[in-house]
Amino acid sequence: MPERPHKPALVIFTDLDATLLDENTYSYKDAAPALAACKKAVAPIVLVSSKTFAEMVPLHSELSLISPLVAENGGGIFFPAGVTDIPKNCVRHDSSWFRLDLGTGYKRLAKALCEIQGETDIALEGFSSMDEQRVSLLTGLSLAQAKLAKLRYWDEPFVAPALSPxxxxxxxxxxAAxxxxxxxxGRFFHLHGGSDKGRAAALLKSWYRRQNPDARFAALGDSDNDIPMLEQADFPIFVGSKGKLPESPANLAASAIPGPKGWNSEVLRLLKKCGFGV
Ligand SMILES: [Mg+2]
Known part of the structure; x- marks a missing residue:
């Protein structure tokens, strides 16, 4: 694993689906110029997604990233084993990664979902009770992808057909009880506890600031669950705004262009603004 760059001045947190990745093709190809410019500017990109760690690792590797990643909506942070200052409360995840648990553990969530179903008598179906075929059918993922989507630690997606307000x-x-x-x-509800993308981003800001107290942070996202992360950023950017913007954060910039095309133009603009001369 390559050595982590010292003292990054700008760190970019990014959501994946419909932000760095195209909503339909899951491709980041249209963001390639800005991704290359970030590498040149030594601006680390931190992937922050509702996806599982197992789903995110192939992209982290394909993009040759050496930064930590945030999985399952901020449920946990994964640090590459090659970095020298792994936070003390991390556990060894495998030979290549350390893991910092932030959210409520999956076993407890799966058990709670069963209890909630019994208590409310509302028909619910959680990922933990589905096989890969069922997950594939409901999500449109391939069987191989469905297998990765089921490797969960802190977030139980579930369906609840015909749910009234x-x-x-x-x-x-x-x-809440x-x-x-x-x-x-939307298609899925999520049961989770004690974590969101903002809490994970705040922890990583402290981590990066130990390397460079003057580090600044950008965040890009397209959904409500990205807002806590956007609120942590010096440069929050909403991608694919369609004219309607969240009220917070107040300094939110927006791109009307969705997905990686919007990501590309906004990140190039940001790098220029921050003096990286791209
Ligand atoms: Mg998204």
Whole structure:
């Protein structure tokens, strides 16, 4: 593994789906010029996603990144074993990575989901009770990808067909009684506790500031679950805004262009603004 660059002056946190990656093709190809410019500027890119670690590692490797990554919506941070200042409370994940647990553990989440179903009598189906075929069917992922999506630590996605607003409120209440949260509501809801992308970003800011107290931070995202991360950034950027912007953070910049094309133009603009001469 290459040596980590010293004292990065600019660190870029980025969401993946519909931000660095195209929503439909999952390609980052349109962001290639800005990715190359970040490498030249020694500006680390930190991948921050709702995806699992196992789903994120191939991209981290393909992009030749040497920075930590944040999985499962901030449930945990993974540090490459090659870095010298691994936080003390990390555990060894495998031969290549250390892991910092932030969210509620998966076993507890899976058990809580069963309890919530029993208590509310609302039909729920969690990832932990699905086989790979079922996950593949519901997500459109291949069987191999579904296998990686099931390797979870801190976030239990579930479906709840035909859920009324009242039922949704009952679910949230039952989760809150256990110190847990329910977010989402598109194709999947998510049961999790004690973590979000912002908390993970805040920890990583401290980590990078130990290397360079003057380091500045950018964050790019496209969804509500990115807002806590955007709030941590000196340069928060919303990608694919479609004219409607979140109210916070106040200094939010926006690109109307979605996905990697928007990522590319915004990051090139940012590097120029920060004096990297691209
Ligand atoms: Mg996204």
């Amino acid at each position: 009242q039922d949704r409120a009952r679910l949230k209440k039952a989760a 256990r110190g847990l949260n329910i977010t989402g509501g």
